[in-house]
Amino acid sequence: MCETRAVLGLLCETDPRWAVAAANDVGRILVDHAHCEMKAASNALALSTRCVDFPNVLDGLVALAEEELTHFRQVLAELRRRNLALGPPEEDWYAAELRRRSSKARERHDKAEFVITDRLVVGALIEARSCERFKLLRDYLKDQDPSLSAFYGELLASEARHYRTFLDMALEVSGDAAYVEQRHQAIAQIEESVVRSLSSAPTIHG
Numbered sequence: 001m002c003e004t005r006a007v008l009g010l011l012c013e014t015d016p017r018w019a020v021a022a023a024n025d026v027g028r029i030l031v032d033h034a035h036c037e038m039k040a041a042s043n044a045l046a047l048s049t050r051c052v053d054f055p056n057v058l059d060g061l062v063a064l065a066e067e068e069l070t071h072f073r074q075v076l077a078e079l080r081r082r083n084l085a086l087g088p089p090e091e092d093w094y095a096a097e098l099r100r101r102s103s104k105a106r107e108r109h110d111k112a113e114f115v116i117t118d119r120l121v122v123g124a125l126i127e128a129r130s131c132e133r134f135k136l137l138r139d140y141l142k143d144q145d146p147s148l149s150a151f152y153g154e155l156l157a158s159e160a161r162h163y164r165t166f167l168d169m170a171l172e173v174s175g176d177a178a179y180v181e182q183r184h185q186a187i188a189q190i191e192e193s194v195v196r197s198l199s200s201a202p203t204i205h206g
């Protein structure tokens with residue numbers, strides 16, 4: 001298993017054709033990336049409102065939303081440096097499908113904690129996949145666009161940290177490490193099947 005997968009708990013690697021397509025269309029990647037950061041911020045805030053009984057998790061999600069907004073501003077600045085307009089968001093089929101299939105496969109619905117735990121584990125895996133893809137962008141853009149390569153090198157560390165943060169929050173909500181591990185494994189399998197259906201379009205989760 002490669003280092004990225006072992007650290008991030010992913011069960012498959014991104015098709016290398018995605019990295020080639022992404023490196024060939026950095027404008028579309030940056031526009032989509034900006035929207036991904038904004039969606040990450042709004043998802044964290046939406047989830048925080050369901051975590052009022054878990055003050056540490058509430059605080060963690062609000063802090064995460066602030067950091068994702070900072071990332072949004074950074075990507076927006078990168079777009080403006082390149083005289084590129086933000087443009088409308090594209091559909092994020094990967095994230096929507098991962099949420100849909102995970103929700104359908106949820107084993108326990110009897111307490112809000114189980115639903116929140118699953119949503120936090122889904123959040124962890126989206127961060128993990130984004131981290132893996134930022135690493136590919138860093139590597140594939142090294143010669144072609146050194147400053148953008150360095151930008152992705154900085155951001156991938158945040159995404160790896162967010163992966164851990166989401167899992168820590170899932171543990172705090174469920175209070176059961178074995179249960180979080182079990183849900184992580186089950187949702188990672190769903191994530192793998194979603195990733196294997198992707199078409200390698202030049203978007204962050206394409």
Ligand SMILES: [Fe+2]
Nearest residue numbers: 037040068071
């Ligand atoms: Fe981010």
Ligand SMILES: [Fe+2]
Nearest residue numbers: 040127159162
């Ligand atoms: Fe993130």
